[in-house]
Amino acid sequence: MYFDSVEAMDRAELEQLQVERLKKTIENAKKSPFYSERLADFNVNDIRTADDITKLPFTTKNDLRSQYPHGLLTKPLEDFVRMHASSGTTGTPTAIFYTQKDLDTWAELMARSMYACGCRKSDTLQNMSGYGLFTGGLGIHYGSERLGMITIPSGAGNTKRQIKLIRDHNVSVLHIIPSFALYFAQQVQEAGFKTEDMPWRIALIGAEPHTEEARAKIEEMMNIKAYNSYGLSEMNGPGVAFECIHQTGMHLWEDAYIAEIIDPKTGEHVAEGEIGELVMTTIRREGMPIIRYRTRDLTRFIPGQCECGRTHRRIDRITGRADDMMILKGVNIYPMQIEQCLMSMPEVGQNYLIELVREGVSDHMTVKVEIKEEFFVEDMRVLQGLQKKIAKTLCSEILLTPRVELCQHDSIPKTEGKAVRVIDTRDED
Amino acid sequence: MYFDSVEAMDRAELEQLQVERLKKTIENAKKSPFYSERLADFNVNDIRTADDITKLPFTTKNDLRSQYPHGLLTKPLEDFVRMHASSGTTGTPTAIFYTQKDLDTWAELMARSMYACGCRKSDTLQNMSGYGLFTGGLGIHYGSERLGMITIPSGAGNTKRQIKLIRDHNVSVLHIIPSFALYFAQQVQEAGFKTEDMPWRIALIGAEPHTEEARAKIEEMMNIKAYNSYGLSEMNGPGVAFECIHQTGMHLWEDAYIAEIIDPKTGEHVAEGEIGELVMTTIRREGMPIIRYRTRDLTRFIPGQCECGRTHRRIDRITGRADDMMILKGVNIYPMQIEQCLMSMPEVGQNYLIELVREGVSDHMTVKVEIKEEFFVEDMRVLQGLQKKIAKTLCSEILLTPRVELCQHDSIPKTEGKAVRVIDTRDED
Ligand SMILES: [Zn+2]
Ligand SMILES: [Zn+2]
Numbered sequence: 001m002y003f004d005s006v007e008a009m010d011r012a013e014l015e016q017l018q019v020e021r022l023k024k025t026i027e028n029a030k031k032s033p034f035y036s037e038r039l040a041d042f043n044v045n046d047i048r049t050a051d052d053i054t055k056l057p058f059t060t061k062n063d064l065r066s067q068y069p070h071g072l073l074t075k076p077l078e079d080f081v082r083m084h085a086s087s088g089t090t091g092t093p094t095a096i097f098y099t100q101k102d103l104d105t106w107a108e109l110m111a112r113s114m115y116a117c118g119c120r121k122s123d124t125l126q127n128m129s130g131y132g133l134f135t136g137g138l139g140i141h142y143g144s145e146r147l148g149m150i151t152i153p154s155g156a157g158n159t160k161r162q163i164k165l166i167r168d169h170n171v172s173v174l175h176i177i178p179s180f181a182l183y184f185a186q187q188v189q190e191a192g193f194k195t196e197d198m199p200w201r202i203a204l205i206g207a208e209p210h211t212e213e214a215r216a217k218i219e220e221m222m223n224i225k226a227y228n229s230y231g232l233s234e235m236n237g238p239g240v241a242f243e244c245i246h247q248t249g250m251h252l253w254e255d256a257y258i259a260e261i262i263d264p265k266t267g268e269h270v271a272e273g274e275i276g277e278l279v280m281t282t283i284r285r286e287g288m289p290i291i292r293y294r295t296r297d298l299t300r301f302i303p304g305q306c307e308c309g310r311t312h313r314r315i316d317r318i319t320g321r322a323d324d325m326m327i328l329k330g331v332n333i334y335p336m337q338i339e340q341c342l343m344s345m346p347e348v349g350q351n352y353l354i355e356l357v358r359e360g361v362s363d364h365m366t367v368k369v370e371i372k373e374e375f376f377v378e379d380m381r382v383l384q385g386l387q388k389k390i391a392k393t394l395c396s397e398i399l400l401t402p403r404v405e406l407c408q409h410d411s412i413p414k415t416e417g418k419a420v421r422v423i424d425t426r427d428e429d
Numbered sequence: 430m431y432f433d434s435v436e437a438m439d440r441a442e443l444e445q446l447q448v449e450r451l452k453k454t455i456e457n458a459k460k461s462p463f464y465s466e467r468l469a470d471f472n473v474n475d476i477r478t479a480d481d482i483t484k485l486p487f488t489t490k491n492d493l494r495s496q497y498p499h500g501l502l503t504k505p506l507e508d509f510v511r512m513h514a515s516s517g518t519t520g521t522p523t524a525i526f527y528t529q530k531d532l533d534t535w536a537e538l539m540a541r542s543m544y545a546c547g548c549r550k551s552d553t554l555q556n557m558s559g560y561g562l563f564t565g566g567l568g569i570h571y572g573s574e575r576l577g578m579i580t581i582p583s584g585a586g587n588t589k590r591q592i593k594l595i596r597d598h599n600v601s602v603l604h605i606i607p608s609f610a611l612y613f614a615q616q617v618q619e620a621g622f623k624t625e626d627m628p629w630r631i632a633l634i635g636a637e638p639h640t641e642e643a644r645a646k647i648e649e650m651m652n653i654k655a656y657n658s659y660g661l662s663e664m665n666g667p668g669v670a671f672e673c674i675h676q677t678g679m680h681l682w683e684d685a686y687i688a689e690i691i692d693p694k695t696g697e698h699v700a701e702g703e704i705g706e707l708v709m710t711t712i713r714r715e716g717m718p719i720i721r722y723r724t725r726d727l728t729r730f731i732p733g734q735c736e737c738g739r740t741h742r743r744i745d746r747i748t749g750r751a752d753d754m755m756i757l758k759g760v761n762i763y764p765m766q767i768e769q770c771l772m773s774m775p776e777v778g779q780n781y782l783i784e785l786v787r788e789g790v791s792d793h794m795t796v797k798v799e800i801k802e803e804f805f806v807e808d809m810r811v812l813q814g815l816q817k818k819i820a821k822t823l824c825s826e827i828l829l830t831p832r833v834e835l836c837q838h839d840s841i842p843k844t845e846g847k848a849v850r851v852i853d854t855r856d857e858d
Contacts, residue, residue, distance in 0.1 A: 069598060077551075077579065081579060081580060082574060082579065082580050082582075083579050083598060084582070095598075100574070100577070103574070121507050131560030131561060131584060133582060137560065145529070150507075150510060152514075153513070153560065153561050155559075155560060164522075168498055169498060169512065
């Protein structure tokens with residue numbers, strides 16, 4: 001391991017480290033205009049165990065917006081050397097500032113992440129991601145150099161040149177966004193090369209949430225091992241959590257962040273292994289600490305220990321945004337849970353629709369599902385069997401049995417742009 | 430100064446340092462496949478003074494191409510952390526490799542350069558240049574962070590967002606390419622802002638050769654001080670030579686490079702102050718030293734001392750490519766010399782043409798010059814006076830008196846694409 005003493009640290013020791021760093025973080029945060037007010041009455045000695053973090057208030061995206069640009073900074077401006085801002089010219093943006101030490105920490109976490117999935121000093125990495133304000137580009141770049149890989153800052157675009165560079169320089173690691181990877185594999189084939197003859201070994205495919213199926217397809221088409229990662233600019237950028245070679249969830253670097261998973265409605269911790277909103281606290285950032293940041297990203301802690309020996313807990317791939325959460329009969333349900341169930345069944349087509357209606361005092365969910373043509377047979381008993389199977393599969397995931405309606409191929413109306421998957425009429429009169 | 434002990438070093442001491450570093454560079458270079466052969470018979474003890482560099486052979490762009498990708502490397506591949514390649518998918522590219530130490534040196538030279546033109550730790554720099562394989566982006570980026578400026582990696586494009594970032598973050602230093610600067614100034618005005626109300630102070634406008642007039646126009650339109658710089662990826666990238674606040678030529682960092690100016694035809698040094706081809710030797714690069722590299726760029730050493738106290742010699746702005754050189758009656762002449770003379774005269778329009786013809790055993794140059802409409806008067810004496818004035822001005826620059834023909838506005842045929850400025854029929858039968 002890149003830093004085995006930290007990465008394989010005994011849990012009790014790690015939690016002790018977290019408590020110490022959290023206390024320092026609180027004291028440091030109080031030097032900023034925002035937290036000096038927000039935490040004015042907070043006594044740092046109230047933090048005794050890692051769980052005491054729940055005594056602290058949340059920080060939200062709106063807090064970052066209202067404090068733009070400098071409200072969370074703990075040091076004079078001239079101590080900072082980097083700023084990344086959210087894109088867009090309308091609305092209030094958010095800005096993240098880094099001291100040199102913060103950049104060093106970030107590069108170290110990135111290098112550690114890439115080492116975890118098998119990258120080594122002797123590798124050559126081609127950074128096929130855009131640079132600029134997007135933290136993915138410079139984040140991977142600095143980590144790759146820190147690990148000692150030859151780093152080729154090819155940037156996005158120009159597929160032909162990308163292929164030439166990969167072949168000329170024996171590139172073994174790609175940083176490529178998942179939605180581009182399949183297109184790129186095709187381009188390689190059209191250029192007359194077999195993907196199995198390409199020198200690559202590892203693809204870093206974070207930056208966009210994607211399914212396990214998408215990963216499997218990338219791995220197959222590109223003849224590569226693809227590793228998922230998690231990050232967000234509020235927590236530096238990429239390198240917050242990263243898969244190791246076992247590909248069983250992403251180790252979240254708990255010496256640098258305290259992660260919690262909460263019910264987005266109540267703000268309480270969910271039970272171990274349950275899906276909820278990821279809440280993050282920086283405990284190794286000096287210039288702009290953020291405490292209990294509501295990421296709005298949905299995930300869960302993966303129970304158990306990883307074979308690799310790293311003790312830092314793993315989070316599951318992001319399965320949606322907290323804003324998408326539905327509550328039915330007191331149960332939190334996320335559209336992505338339903339989508340994943342449906343897509344795992346060979347009979348189900350591409351399109352589905354979730355409807356929530358109120359009937360009297362009771363709420364009901366109906367899931368309309370398009371069935372592939374070859375499975376849409378005349379025999380009613382077969383269709384009823386399929387209907388029951390879908391309902392049962394969904395119940396095992398969302399703990400409620402929805403009504404299931406089977407629909408013919410192409411019968412659910414398509415919408416322009418982003419698909420509408422949920423129609424909730426319960427609060428309409 | 431950023432490193433005053435080096436930058437203001439006594440010349441004799443500086444030359445001694447160059448000799449020592451040159452000797453080490455030769456020994457190191459011999460570890461590469463290319464130089465181990467090219468310098469096989471070269472005895473490093475033949476270097477006693479800085480002038481002894483002329484005993485070494487030149488290295489050309491074609492050498493870099495034929496040695497692509499690894500022929501000039503002095504260390505195992507895994508010791509490198511960065512690679513920049515020339516763009517283009519056809520023909521043989523060139524590739525420059527950097528160790529971590531080489532990146533550190535480059536960042537230091539960049540920081541020193543920016544400090545020289547007035548950038549300070551308390552400044553905020555917006556890097557409006559594309560990142561990626563182009564060394565200008567990451568070069569400025571690393572130097573800016575090294576100097577301690579807040580570095581905003583905005584990248585190219587998205588003018589509206591650039592303006593918002595500049596205003597929101599009180600950006601005092603821009604890295605902007607000269608051909609984009611005037612357009613950008615317009616956009617700022619169209620967005621409803623006055624350039625004098627913008628927070629900027631300094632523009633770094635290297636990357637493209639440009640005239641003193643272009644700089645003056647940028648400074649006026651943007652209400653900014655614009656500083657020229659010189660660099661090329663074979664010598665790391667930007668940060669080879671940079672203007673100080675006096676704007677009287679670019680200090681070339683002689684502790685890191687040995688610069689020579691040669692006659693591109695003979696390879697001999699030109700007289701002090703004369704224009705010729707810049708030849709560069711890296712004396713602080715460990716991974717990929719390059720000895721006596723023929724840059725093909727034309728410039729001259731500016732005689733005398735700079736008021737700032739830096740002892741490193743200054744080079745003039747690049748006035749063309751060695752490949753453009755004409756030889757007439759044994760004198761080297763560059764089209765840019767003629768252009769600069771013509772453009773300094775208020776009577777002269779935008780278009781001109783240089784013709785070289787052989788008459789018997791003698792060669793002649795005719796310069797056809799379009800005159801602005803308001804100066805193209807009926808009075809022959811006035812026109813003859815102007816003709817003589819132009820001939821005399823040209824003679825003072827190129828040391829030969831050409832024939833001058835005055836032409837009416839728009840009478841010289843225009844060509845599609847890059848203007849044809851020279852027609853040389855001397856070698857035709
Ligand atoms: Zn693991
Ligand atoms: Zn000076």
